[in-house]
Amino acid sequence: MKEDMNGRGSNNRSAQPRRQALRSSRGFTLTEMLVGSFVLLLVAGAITMVMSEGQHSFQSQQDIIEVTQDARLALDQIMTCIRQAGNDPEEVFAGQTPPFSHLHSELYPIEVSGPAHIQVSSDITGAETGFGNTGDPDGELNDRYEKVQIRYVTGADLLQIDISNGSGWQIMAENVADFDFTFYDLQGNDLGASPDESLIAKVAVEMKIESERPDLKTGKFQSITLWSEAMLRSQGFDVHEEL
Amino acid sequence: MAVSPREALLREPIMRDERGMALLLVMMVSVMLGLLGLSMAFDSVNDMTISHEMGNRRKAFVAADLGYNKYKNELRGSQLDAILATVTSVPRYISYAEPGSGTVPFVYFSRDPVTPMEAMNVDFDNLPTLIGTRSVNGLLTPAVGDVTGAGGRYWVKLSDNDDGDSDLTVDADGRFYLRVLGIQSNGAGRASTYGGTVKNSIAVMEAMLERDMTLDLSAPFTLYGPGVNPASGGNLFNGNSFDIDGYDHPGMTLANLMGSPPSHTTFHSGTTTAAIDAIWDDSGAGDADDLMTDVCSDLSGPQAANLDGPITDPACGDASIQDATDNVRSDSNPDATNIFDATYVMTFVENMAKVADIKLAHGTNASGQDFGTDADPKVTYCSGDCTLGGGGSGAGLLIARGRVDFNATFAYHGLIVVVGAGEMDQAGSNVGILGGLFVAKTIDNGDGTWSYGSPAVTVAGNSNFYLQADGIALGYSLMTLKLLSWREITREIEPAF
Numbered sequence: 001m002k003e004d005m006n007g008r009g010s011n012n013r014s015a016q017p018r019r020q021a022l023r024s025s026r027g028f029t030l031t032e033m034l035v036g037s038f039v040l041l042l043v044a045g046a047i048t049m050v051m052s053e054g055q056h057s058f059q060s061q062q063d064i065i066e067v068t069q070d071a072r073l074a075l076d077q078i079m080t081c082i083r084q085a086g087n088d089p090e091e092v093f094a095g096q097t098p099p100f101s102h103l104h105s106e107l108y109p110i111e112v113s114g115p116a117h118i119q120v121s122s123d124i125t126g127a128e129t130g131f132g133n134t135g136d137p138d139g140e141l142n143d144r145y146e147k148v149q150i151r152y153v154t155g156a157d158l159l160q161i162d163i164s165n166g167s168g169w170q171i172m173a174e175n176v177a178d179f180d181f182t183f184y185d186l187q188g189n190d191l192g193a194s195p196d197e198s199l200i201a202k203v204a205v206e207m208k209i210e211s212e213r214p215d216l217k218t219g220k221f222q223s224i225t226l227w228s229e230a231m232l233r234s235q236g237f238d239v240h241e242e243l
Numbered sequence: 244m245a246v247s248p249r250e251a252l253l254r255e256p257i258m259r260d261e262r263g264m265a266l267l268l269v270m271m272v273s274v275m276l277g278l279l280g281l282s283m284a285f286d287s288v289n290d291m292t293i294s295h296e297m298g299n300r301r302k303a304f305v306a307a308d309l310g311y312n313k314y315k316n317e318l319r320g321s322q323l324d325a326i327l328a329t330v331t332s333v334p335r336y337i338s339y340a341e342p343g344s345g346t347v348p349f350v351y352f353s354r355d356p357v358t359p360m361e362a363m364n365v366d367f368d369n370l371p372t373l374i375g376t377r378s379v380n381g382l383l384t385p386a387v388g389d390v391t392g393a394g395g396r397y398w399v400k401l402s403d404n405d406d407g408d409s410d411l412t413v414d415a416d417g418r419f420y421l422r423v424l425g426i427q428s429n430g431a432g433r434a435s436t437y438g439g440t441v442k443n444s445i446a447v448m449e450a451m452l453e454r455d456m457t458l459d460l461s462a463p464f465t466l467y468g469p470g471v472n473p474a475s476g477g478n479l480f481n482g483n484s485f486d487i488d489g490y491d492h493p494g495m496t497l498a499n500l501m502g503s504p505p506s507h508t509t510f511h512s513g514t515t516t517a518a519i520d521a522i523w524d525d526s527g528a529g530d531a532d533d534l535m536t537d538v539c540s541d542l543s544g545p546q547a548a549n550l551d552g553p554i555t556d557p558a559c560g561d562a563s564i565q566d567a568t569d570n571v572r573s574d575s576n577p578d579a580t581n582i583f584d585a586t587y588v589m590t591f592v593e594n595m596a597k598v599a600d601i602k603l604a605h606g607t608n609a610s611g612q613d614f615g616t617d618a619d620p621k622v623t624y625c626s627g628d629c630t631l632g633g634g635g636s637g638a639g640l641l642i643a644r645g646r647v648d649f650n651a652t653f654a655y656h657g658l659i660v661v662v663g664a665g666e667m668d669q670a671g672s673n674v675g676i677l678g679g680l681f682v683a684k685t686i687d688n689g690d691g692t693w694s695y696g697s698p699a700v701t702v703a704g705n706s707n708f709y710l711q712a713d714g715i716a717l718g719y720s721l722m723t724l725k726l727l728s729w730r731e732i733t734r735e736i737e738p739a740f
Contacts, residue, residue, distance in 0.1 A: 047272065051279065058283050065290045072297055080731055089451050089728035124730050128347050131738035135351065137728060145736070233729040 056216045063211035064222045067175045071209045071226055074159055074172035079230045081148050082203045085109035087122040087234035090139030108197035109232055115193065116152035116179050118203075122234060152179035159207070177223060178208040184229075204229035299427040299444035302395055307425025307446045310397035314383045315421060315452065318401070319598075320620055320639075320721045323419060323454070326383070326401050328412045332376040333357060333386045336365045341377075348738045353411070354422045354449065356382055356398035362426050362445045367396055380412060394428030394443075404451065416577065417454040418727065422447065451728035457581040457591065458658060458719050460679040461567065462489055462520035462552075463710035466698060467582065467683035469523055471537045474646070474668040474701040479541040480549075481670060481703035489518035489552020489563045492677065492711045497617050497638050497656040500675040500709075507709050516710060518550040520567035523695075524583040530568040538564060552710075585685050585693035592662055594723055595642055599624035605645060615639040617656060622721050628664070632672060640718040649674045649706070656711075658718025665698035669706040676707070678714025 028036065086093065086109025093107045111119045126143040128135030133143045141147055144165035150172075151160050159173040183195040184202040191199060204227065211222040318326075339360050342348035352358070356379060365371065367387060379386075381401035388396040400422050406415040426443040464487050473479050491513035499505065519538060521531035539559035542550070552563030571579045581587045596602070601614055605627025614637025615621030625643040632650035641659045646666035654675040661667050665684030684696035702708075730736070 051276070055279075058286075062286060062290075065294075069290070069293055069297070076297070076300075084730055087728050087730060125736040128738050131347060134736050134738045135347070137730075233726070 053217075059213075060211060060215045060222060063213055064209075064224060067173070067209045067211060068224055068226075070173045071159075071176070071207055071224075074161075075205060075207065075226055075228050077161070077172065078150055078205055079228050081120045081122070081145075081150070082110070082205075082230045083233045084122045084124055085120045085232045085234060087124050087137060089137050090123060092123050092139055092141055093121075108200070109234070110183070110200045110203065111197055112181075112183070112193075112195060113149070113151070116154075116181060118150055118181060120148045120150070122146055122148075152176060157210075173207070173209065175210050175212055176207055177210045177221075178206075180206050182206070182229075200232065202229060202231050296429070296444060299394075299429055300446065302427035303425045303444045304446040304448075305425070306391045306395040306397045306427060307423045307448050309391055310384065310389060310399045310423045310425060311421065311448060311450065314399040314423075315450070315724060317383075318421070318452070318724060320717075322720075323401070323414045324412070327381045327403055327414060327419075329381065331379050331382040331386055333379045333382065334370075334373050335361070335375040335377055336371045336373060337361055338374060350405075351737050353380075354400065354402045354420055355447075356384065356400035356422060356424055357388070359424065359445055359447060362398075362424055363441050363443055366428070366442045367426070368394070368428060388426075391425075394430070395426070397423055397425040399423045417456050418451060419453075420449055420451055422449040422732070447732040449728075449730050449732050450726055453725040453727050454720065455578055455581075455591065455722050455725050456576050456719060457578040457587070458660065458679075458681060458715070458722075459576055459579070460520070460658070460681060460715050461516050461570065462518065463487060463676070463679055463708040464518060465520045465522065465567075465679065465681045466534060466538070466700070467522045467681065468534060468665070468695055468697040469525070469528070470533045470697040472697055472699040473541075474666045474699040475670050476701060479538060479700055479702065480543075480546050481701065483545055483549065484704060485549055485669075485702050485706040487518040487550050487552075487563075487702070487708045489516045489550075489554065489710050491516065492709045493713060495677055495709065495711060497636060497654060497677065500656060500677050501636060501654045507707070510709075513710075514553045516552055517554040517556075517565040517567070518552040518563035518708075518710075520565060520570075522566075522568050522571060522582065524568060524571075526568075531566040535559065535564065535566055538562075585683075585695045586691075588662060588683070589685055589693045591722070592642055592644060592660070595622060595640070596624045596626070596644075598622060598723055599642070600639075602626070603629050605629075609633075609635060610651075611635050613637060614641060614655070615657075617717075620657060620717055620721060632674075638717065640721045656714050656717070658715050661698070665696070666700070667698075668701045670701050670703045672704045672706060674704070674706045675709070677709045678711050678718060680708060 093109075107121060109121055111121070113119055121141055123137040123139065123141055123146060125135060125145070126133045126138035126140055144163050147164040149162040151169075152158070153160060157174065157176050158171055159176045159179060160169040161172045162169050182204040183191040183200045184204070185191055185199040186201040188202070206225065206227045208223055208225045214221050333356075337360065339358065342352050379400065383399040383401060384397065388398045390396050402420040402422065403411045403414050404416070404418045404420060406418065408415045425446045428443050429441065471479065488507065490511040492507060492510035493512050495507060495510040499507070521534040521538065523531040523534050535556075539556070539562065542560060542562055547560030547562035550562035550564055554565050555561045555563050556565060571582060574580070600621040601623040603609060603623065603625040605625075606629075607625065608630040610633030612631075612635045614623040614635070617638050620639030621637065622639055623637060623641045625645065625647070627645035628647075629643055629645070630648040630650060632653045634652050636654040638656040640657055641655060643659075643661045644663035646664045646668070647661050649667075649669045649672045652673045656677045658678050659676060659680045661680070661682045662685045665682055667680070667682050682698045682700055684698045685693045686696050688694055
């Protein structure tokens with residue numbers, strides 16, 4: 001029995017002519033190489049185009065997903081603040097007796113400081129001074145998250161928050177192309193851009209966000225609009241809300 | 244001739260087989276495509292996980308909100324102390340250190356129906372091995388929560404606030420916490436950006452609620468105003484068959500009122516109440532002096548004795564009547580003085596109209612109709628003038644915003660509030676009321692506020708009013724709970740343990 005170079009035994013005699021034929025091959029001709037290279041280029045080009053298209057599409061989607069997630073988190077935080085606005089079991093807000101405090105309050109749960117700029121006041125914690133001012137409401141508005149400012153910086157396309165912890169303005173979301181608050185009273189009437197703050201019972205937020213980069217194919221930014229609204233539950237407006 | 248190692252290598256058959264280049268190229272392209280695909284897939288899975296978590300966080304909030312709304316409503320009419328004293332054994336599936344009793348963290352820990360740690364880490368659809376139990380007071384849901392749908396679940400717990408009595412199973416001020424924990428399962432085996440071990444998204448909300456005790460009356464018959472006028476005819480009281488009894492009647496029922504008694508006097512209890520409380524918040528004018536005079540001057544002959552109770556007034560022929568204005572001012576009940584504010588009372592009435600079980604339109608003549616039972620008390624709201632009688636009965640809270648005429652036979656167990664026109668006429672009827680009655684005339688000032696005027700009443704026939712504190716409580720416990728505080732509980736605002 002013969003053994004091949006790998007030491008494997010073989011009884012296949014018909015393999016001999018094929019090996020000889022292969023040994024006689026001296027490679028490709030120039031023409032074959034040119035044709036082969038051309039075909040390879042065509043295939044590679046086609047693959048690159050398909051991949052590039054897919055990559056652009058994926059990247060574009062990735063961009064919008066990332067800014068959308070940031071925006072959703074920001075929206076969630078804003079809605080939480082609004083739901084808790086005016087929380088006041090210790091009656092910090094002057095002259096009020098919940099749940100009718102909004103009628104007589106001097107310090108309003110939501111104060112409108114300018115276009116797309118509000119301050120949300122709420123006594124939600126602070127009683128446990130030995131535990132970092134955590135715990136139940138303490139009758140003061142000097143703990144973090146108790147005087148929250150939210151504003152939209154138009155030119156910079158930024159949504160910012162100040163949670164009154166001494167850190168100043170923090171970025172909540174970037175690439176915000178448009179942002180608006182809408183204020184409603186208990187009957188659902190739109191209170192306009194300069195609302196009577198004593199009547200605010202519900203706040204709606206609409207924000208339009210754009211992808212960080214323009215789509216390479218179209219050159220346009222992708223955008224998505226998020227919307228949510230919440231009742232000021234702490235003010236006794238304890239009804240079902242849109243989520 | 245010597246052969247170089249390279250040539251030797253080239254002469255190896257396998258190295259001269261150029262067809263392998265195609266395989267190599269395909270493999271390289273495949274690896275590149277594969278890596279790119281993996282990268283995309285990884286990013287996509289990561290995005291999906293984040294989106295999934297955000298969605299589940301929202302679902303957990305909705306589950307908690309569902310529990311909050313359901314049980315807040317169900318607390319109306321319930322006995323809070325009985326709930327606070329009820330202990331449930333809540334199963335424990337994971338080990339954790341409890342904060343020491345009496346410590347600050349324990350106060351907050353004890354409000355949790357189930358610990359957030361368990362809520363996050365236990366697959367409640369495929370429960371792990373039980374390792375013990377935890378005793379929880381005031382749990383309103385089953386120990387394993389109420390299921391809201393696929394993967395959603397919530398727990399609700401009632402807790403007493405620090406009301407100064409050092410007893411977290413007895414409420415002293417009508418205030419309590421309702422804490423709700425909602426979860427949404429992240430799904431079996433689903434990875435989480437929190438580290439892959441969190442099985443559920445959770446949301447925790449806490450409300451401080453108050454049972455409004457403004458109408459926790461102390462008499463079976465309370466009149467509010469600068470004076471009082473007859474509702475029919477020329478007198479407040481007609482005949483000598485009526486009975487206004489200021490002794491408390493604990494244990495007496497609607498059936499006792501309607502059937503063949505033991506005599507109501509066998510239920511007598513208490514020593515500090517009067518048959519009629521006259522109230523008018525005007526200390527400069529002697530408070531309810533004029534109202535007292537109106538009542539006393541109308542009592543003729545033996546009628547004074549029909550106003551029976553522990554407290555009597557010699558100046559009123561020993562009738563059981565008192566000016567209760569100062570009592571209201573000094574009442575330990577923090578809501579008591581709300582009764583001085585007609586706007587507050589009318590806001591309460593308008594709120595109750597929204598949640599009334601039975602609504603009667605102005606002009607209704609409800610003959611023989613039932614308005615709740617002791618076992619199933621109702622809120623009944625009459626938007627104007629109503630006539631009740633004809634063998635009807637009821638239990639709970641009855642609010643009339645106009646004039647109420649009782650005719651024939653009518654029995655009620657609970658609290659009756661007559662405002663608006665503030666007129667109540669029981670002329671010639673056979674009426675039994677066990678609990679308390681409040682009559683006041685309220686005047687719309689046209690600017691969103693209200694003020695009081697003089698009510699009008701006529702009591703005649705075989706009309707009986709028996710004080711029962713439990714009956715009054717039965718009525719006001721049906722009021723909408725007042726929301727004092729609503730917070731979403733997060734790790735940042737809860738003392739850690």
